[in-house]
Every structure is written in structure tokens, then in C-alpha cells.
Amino acid sequence: KVEAVDGNSLFAIASNTKAFIATAITKLHLEGKLDLDAPVRQYLPHFAMYDDYVSNHMIVRDLLCHRAGLGTFSGDVIWYKSSYSAAEVVQHIQYVPQAYEWRAGYGYSNLMFITAGEVIKAVSGKSWDQYVKDNFLSPLGMSRTQTSVSPLADMNNVATPHITRHDNMPIPYANWDNMGAAGGIVSSTNDMLLWLGSQLAGGQWAGQEIFPAATTNFTWKPHNALGNHQSFSSAGLGWFLRNTDGHTII
Numbered sequence: 243k244v245e246a247v248d249g250n251s252l253f254a255i256a257s258n259t260k261a262f263i264a265t266a267i268t269k270l271h272l273e274g275k276l277d278l279d280a281p282v283r284q285y286l287p288h289f290a291m292y293d294d295y296v297s298n299h300m301i302v303r304d305l306l307c308h309r310a311g312l313g314t315f316s317g318d319v320i321w322y323k324s325s326y327s328a329a330e331v332v333q334h335i336q337y338v339p340q341a342y343e344w345r346a347g348y349g350y351s352n353l354m355f356i357t358a359g360e361v362i363k364a365v366s367g368k369s370w371d372q373y374v375k376d377n378f379l380s381p382l383g384m385s386r387t388q389t390s391v392s393p394l395a396d397m398n399n400v401a402t403p404h405i406t407r408h409d410n411m412p413i414p415y416a417n418w419d420n421m422g423a424a425g426g427i428v429s430s431t432n433d434m435l436l437w438l439g440s441q442l443a444g445g446q447w448a449g450q451e452i453f454p455a456a457t458t459n460f461t462w463k464p465h466n467a468l469g470n471h472q473s474f475s476s477a478g479l480g481w482f483l484r485n486t487d488g489h490t491i492i
Contacts, residue, residue, distance in 0.1 A: 245399070249432040250386055252400045254415075258434075259427040261441075262374050263358050264306045264461050264480025265453055269377065271302075272454040276365045278303045282357065285364045289357065290336035296344050297336070302361060304345070305354040306479040307465035313341035314350040321356065321421040328420045332357050348468055348477065352424035355480075359423025370423045381452055382440060384433040389426055391415040400428075462492055 271278045282289045282300045291297045296311060304310055317338035321331045335353050342349065359370035366373050371389035379387050394400045394415065404410045418426055429437075440447040444455040464476035464483055475484040484491045 247401070248399070250399055250430045252386060252388070252394065252397065252428050252430050254391070254401075254403075254425075255427050255429050255434065256425045257352075259423070259425045260306075260355050261461070261480040262378060262427065262437075263355055263362070263370060263423050264478075265441075265457055266362055266370070266373055266377065267302060267306065267358055268457045268460045268479065269453045270362070270365055271460070272456055276302060276361065278460065282361065285361045286332065286357065289332065292336065292338065292340040293344070302358070303465070303479070305358040305361070307477045308348050308350050308354070309345045309466045309477075310349070310351055310354050311340045311342055311344040311347070312338055312349045312351045312353065314348075315352065316341060316349065317351075317353045318421075320353070321418070323416055324420065326420055328356050328360055328423065331420055332360055348466055352421055355424035356421050362423075371426070374427075378437065378440075378452060379433075381450060382433075382436040382447055384429065384436055387427060387429040387433045389422060389428075390419050391417060391426075391428060392419070394428065 267276070268278070270276045276285065279301050281298065282302055282305065283298065289297065289300070291300060292311065300310065317335060320326065320334045326334070331353070335357070338353065362368070362370045362373050368376065374389060378384070388394065402412045403415060404412050436447065440452045441458065445451055445453040445457055461479040461481055462483065463478055465479060466477040468475040468477065481492055
């Protein structure tokens with residue numbers, strides 16, 4: 243059934259989810275519940291990378307800005323359409339080979355954000371999705387937004403995936419709950435405007451604090467230059483940053 247898209251139509255927002263995770267981690271940091279500069283192993287003792295030194299010295303901040311030494315999308319085969327839980331995905335990261343020197347390059351990493359989701363769980367006692375619901379979605383009134391594709395079958399006004407090379411044939415959503423912290427949120431334009439509004443208003447919305455005002459001092463700060471010689475371009479924490487014609491673009 244084909245219907246017109248409106249402001250409440252649900253779409254997978256994919257890696258825009260990462261901004262929710264980075265905001266959650268930074269909120270916990272500013273509340274004194276974790277330290278962005280503490281080793282990941284302080285919260286996940288069994289965390290391991292391709293190298294013992296990196297395993298011991300990776301800090302929480304490293305998880306959020308694509309500088310872990312892993313190649314772009316490397317290791318995604320671990321979670322894609324697999325039966326592994328998020329915790330089991332993290333346990334397999336140690337087998338993913340190094341692609342560049344740690345903190346000396348860029349590789350877009352879903353695995354590191356899955357790990358960040360597990361850090362949220364270890365620190366808060368809530369799964370990443372429950373933490374996001376309790377701290378962001380509910381206070382902002384993002385009532386249509388989902389953190390899994392599972393509820394979509396019973397909802398209306400939901401975009402369906404299609405394969406363009408096969409005559410726009412509709413296909414079912416794959417379950418991606420094990421990588422949800424890297425890209426699992428499904429939302430609408432109206433709901434996302436509430437989220438963006440809180441970001442632009444320093445964490446304030448409708449007279450309440452959604453997250454501390456200092457959050458964007460961390461998340462919108464350059465952490466990893468992307469090597470664009472024409473204009474400044476960088477990864478923040480869960481966001482990408484660039485300058486275009488003298489304007490800062492987040």
C-alpha cells in the first residue's frame with residue numbers, strides 16, 4: 243500500500259543514532275557517573291582490541307570519534323543478521339585486524355558505538371535503548387520514535403525498505419537490535435525536530451533540562467581530523483563537523 247509521507251512517517255535514521263549515544267555518554271560524564279577519559283576496560287573489563295596496548299589504553303572518548311585503528315565498516319559482518327547479542331559482538335572485536343595506527347587515522351566504526359552502548363548499560367544499569375527512552379525520547383515527547391524495528395509491524399505510517407535495482411521491490415526489515423547503539427533508532431521528521439531543538443537550545447526543551455548545557459562542548463568539539471585539504475572537516479563525538487564558506491556545519 244502506497245501512502246504519502248508526512249511529518250509522522252517513520253524511517254530508519256541509521257547512524258544518526260550515534261548522536262544519541264554520544265549525548266548519553268557525555269551526559270553521564272558531566273553527571274560524574276563515568277569518565278570520558280577513563281579506560282574502556284574500567285567499565286567493560288573483558289574489552290579487547292587487536293593489540294594489548296590499545297586494549298588497555300582505549301578510553302571511552304575513543305569509542306565515539308572513529309580513531310580506533312579499525313577500517314571503515316570493518317567487523318560489521320559480526321553483527322549483521324547474526325544471532326550474537328551486543329555483548330557477544332563486543333567480545334569478537336579483538337579478532338578484527340588493525341587498519342591504521344591507533345588514533346592516527348580515520349575508520350568509520352559501528353563496532354565502537356556498539357561498545358559505547360554496552361558502557362551505558364554497565365554504568366547506568368539500563369540498556370542503551372532504555373536509557374535513551376528515559377532520558378531523551380520520553381522527556382522530549384518523541385512518542386513515535388522506536389529503538390528497534392520489532393514494533394513496526396504493528397504500526398501505521400512506516401516506510402518500507404526497497405531494493406532499487408529490482409524495480410523498487412519492497413523487502414522486510416532485518417532485525418539489527420544487536421547493533422542498535424550504532425544505528426537502530428527509527429524516527430519521524432516531527433520527532434527529530436524535537437531532538438534537534440534540544441541540541442540547538444543547549445539541552446533545554448519546554449522548560450526542562452534534557453541534558454547538561456556543556457554537552458555540546460564535548461560532542462561538537464573536533465576530535466579526529468578527516469584530512470580534507472579544501473576546508474576543515476572533523477569527527478566530533480557522534481557528529482561530523484565542517485566549515486563551509488565560513489559557516490560551521492554540524
